[in-house]
Amino acid sequence: xxxxxxxWRQSGPDDKGRMVTYDVKDISPDASFLEMLDVLNEKLIxxxxxxxxxxxxxxxxxxxxxxxxxxxxxxxxxxxxxxCQLHMRHFKDGDVIDVEPWRAAPFPVIKDxxxxxxxxDKIIAAGGYITAPTGTAPEAHxxxxxxxxxxxxxxxxTCIGCGACVAACPNGSxxxxxxxxxxxxxxxxxxxxxxxxxVINMLETQDDLGFGGCTNMGECTSVCxxxxxxxxxxxxxxxxxxxxxxx
Amino acid sequence: MATGRRTPKGVRSSxxxxxxxxxxxxxxxxxxxxxxxxxxxxxxxxxxFDHYAHWLRTIGVPALPNKVALWLMRxxxxxxxxAHIVAAAILAxxxxxxxxxxxAHRPKVQGSYAARTMRWGGVIIVLFVIWxxxxxxxxxxxxxxxxxxxxxRVIDGFQPDRWWVTIFYVLAIVAVGFHxxxxxxxxxxxxxxxxxxxxxxxxxxxxxxxxVLVVGYLSVPFAVTLxxxx
Numbered sequence: 001x002x003x004x005x006x007x008w009r010q011s012g013p014d015d016k017g018r019m020v021t022y023d024v025k026d027i028s029p030d031a032s033f034l035e036m037l038d039v040l041n042e043k044l045i046x047x048x049x050x051x052x053x054x055x056x057x058x059x060x061x062x063x064x065x066x067x068x069x070x071x072x073x074x075x076x077x078x079x080x081x082x083x084c085q086l087h088m089r090h091f092k093d094g095d096v097i098d099v100e101p102w103r104a105a106p107f108p109v110i111k112d113x114x115x116x117x118x119x120x121d122k123i124i125a126a127g128g129y130i131t132a133p134t135g136t137a138p139e140a141h142x143x144x145x146x147x148x149x150x151x152x153x154x155x156x157x158t159c160i161g162c163g164a165c166v167a168a169c170p171n172g173s174x175x176x177x178x179x180x181x182x183x184x185x186x187x188x189x190x191x192x193x194x195x196x197x198x199v200i201n202m203l204e205t206q207d208d209l210g211f212g213g214c215t216n217m218g219e220c221t222s223v224c225x226x227x228x229x230x231x232x233x234x235x236x237x238x239x240x241x242x243x244x245x246x247x
Numbered sequence: 248m249a250t251g252r253r254t255p256k257g258v259r260s261s262x263x264x265x266x267x268x269x270x271x272x273x274x275x276x277x278x279x280x281x282x283x284x285x286x287x288x289x290x291x292x293x294x295x296f297d298h299y300a301h302w303l304r305t306i307g308v309p310a311l312p313n314k315v316a317l318w319l320m321r322x323x324x325x326x327x328x329x330a331h332i333v334a335a336a337i338l339a340x341x342x343x344x345x346x347x348x349x350x351a352h353r354p355k356v357q358g359s360y361a362a363r364t365m366r367w368g369g370v371i372i373v374l375f376v377i378w379x380x381x382x383x384x385x386x387x388x389x390x391x392x393x394x395x396x397x398x399x400r401v402i403d404g405f406q407p408d409r410w411w412v413t414i415f416y417v418l419a420i421v422a423v424g425f426h427x428x429x430x431x432x433x434x435x436x437x438x439x440x441x442x443x444x445x446x447x448x449x450x451x452x453x454x455x456x457x458x459v460l461v462v463g464y465l466s467v468p469f470a471v472t473l474x475x476x477x
Contacts, residue, residue, distance in 0.1 A: 008351075019351055072352040098352035105345050170356060170363075171338075172345030173261075204260055212342035213261030215365065216433040217358035231441050238439030240262045 001027055001093040005040065007052055008100045010109050017109065019098070029089035033076060034059060034066060036088055037099075053112040061085040061225065064160030067167070068113045069100040074164035074223040082162065082225040102167035105210045106174075117163050119209045120177060124161075126205035127198035128181045130190045149187050156184035158226040165220035165228075171212030176220040178206050179236040180228045186239060196243035203240055261341070262437070264334040269434035271327040271334075276427060276456070278324055283463040289476055290466075293398035300397040332373070339366055361429035368426045375419035382412070405471035413472045417465060424461035428453055 002025045010017030024040050031039070034056050041051035057065035061082040068083055070076035076086045091097060101109050106119035132138075145153075159180035166174045182199050185191035191198070207213075214233055221230040285303075289296040306316035356363060378388070383400050386393030391403040405413050431453035440449050470476045 006351075069350060069352070072350055072354045100350055100352065103346050103348050103350055105347050170358070171342035173342070175261075203262055207259075207261050207341075210341075210345055212345035213265060213338045215338075215342075215362065216429075216436045217356070217362045219356055219358055222357050229443070230436075231443060231446060234436045234439055234441030234446075237262055237265070237437050238441060240260075241266060241439060244263070 001029055001088065001091070003027065003036075003088075003091060003094065004096045005036075006096060006098045007112070008109075009052070009112055010101075011050070012111060013108055019100075021096075027088055029087065031088045032059070032084055033070065033086045033088065034084050053110075053114045055114050056084060059084040062160060064162040067102060067162045067164055069098075069102065069167060071098050072100075074102070074168040075162075075225055079222070080225055080227045082160075085225075102163050104163075104166045104172040106172075107163060107166065115163070117161070119211070120161050120163065120174070122209060123174065123178055123202050123205050124181065127194065127200075127202040128185065129194070130185060130188075131193050132190065143189050145189060153184050153187035156180045156187065156228065156232055159184070159224075159228050160226060162225060164223045164225060166211065168219040168223040169212065169214075170217060170219060171215055173212040173214045173220075174206050174209075175211075175214035175233050175236070176224065176228055176230070178202050179232040182236045182239060183232045186235075195239065196246055199236060199239040200243050200247070203236070259337075261338065264338055265437040267330050267334045268338075269437040271331040272430055272434050274327040275324070275331065276431065276460075278327075279423070279460055283460060286467050287463060289398060289401060290470070293396070293402070296398045296401070297396050332369070335366070335369060359429060361425040362433075364422075364425060365429055368422045371422045372419065372426060375415070375422070378415070379419075401467065402471055402477065405468045407472055407474075410472065413468045416468045420461055420464045423464075424457045427457040427460065431456060 002023070004021055004023055006019045006021045008017055009020045022040055022044075024036060027036050027039060034054070037052060037054060044051045054068060055065045057063045059066070061084060064082075066083045067075060070083065070086070075081060075083050076090070078086050078090055099113065101107075101113045102115045102117075104115075107115040107117055109115050157180075159177060161177060163174075163177075165176035166172060169175075182202060185198060186195050216230070216233070218230050221228060285296075285299050288299045304314050304317050361368075381387045382389050382404060383397070386395060386400055389395075389400045389404050390406075390409070391399040395403075405416075432450050435445075435449040435453070440446065467476075
């Protein structure tokens, strides 16, 4: 299939950037979106042009490295799918596809489609941990965990930190990400000692980094490749209110 | 890191601002329901309507002087309105700053129409409330004037030749309905609603409460314009 892509090109953090149109000919419908960009990049290199920079790692949909706005939708038109797992068969021959980086003040563009998501690391550092003795792993059955709690915690823990929630949010909020981390640890007995400080510190760090506030629109969960449920934001709100009262 | 840092920031966090919006919003919805019940008294006759309006001014008399209870309620409402708008403005400004570069290609977002129009809808509602106070409370822009009985202001204000006033009221009330449909559910979520079943219940309650308000409020101007009340 032959398509056209209009890609955001920005040579560095200080460059103004612009959309550039490229023809991609004879691409297999079974190619992934990233493989399509690989093919385009090989052509660009052969032509002596600068290849398009984009983030990627495992290409199995589990690492959280890849991600771009495809026709204005984070990770493209397929639900619960990362960009690397999106295939060209979901597009039509002759389509013009717009590709842009995540847009948020705390996610500055480094080059082309690559953004710095270090802000997520700062949110994690503010509270995404538990107090546990390091060294020998404790006996697995020493701390019983009710099965429903374990399942709910696991569902929250599937967040891969790709940043699609922020990119899709009209407010540029990282609430779904932070809520997933707060719930994932807060649902487990091992996460209880820091439950209050975790939610306060992670939320305030998120605010300080320049993310917007949540308005419960649900854009985030609809583009989340792991389908993190919107309910978790209610859980964060509840935990935060209780923690504030105790402070 | 053991204790909360930057303690005074608590009230400025995005969730704290949202809690302020949720609580003030629920207070205002409570007022809207009380106001609607007062409005519907026009269907029991102008006397019933005027009697209610005068009673509002004499609540607590003689223990309290005339209009004191009314002004206490008004002050409560003004505090709720100001808190709601100030918190909304701070959050809207932060949201704007969080996305300095817009997307070149952005299809209609998947959130509901109600959710997408919260901010401009709020502005329209504020403008409407100003007109409404000048019209039916102060009587400045009402043909019956400020010294008339409340029922006369309502009946003269929505006469067929003032159809544009009726249309403005209809649009504003529909805007309130949309604002509350998302706003009420969002308030429940902000206050900690977190189960999948509760989400369905919360959305349904928000929709029903908004619809009842819209129907209740629209019935009065429609009835007057169509000549069903005199």
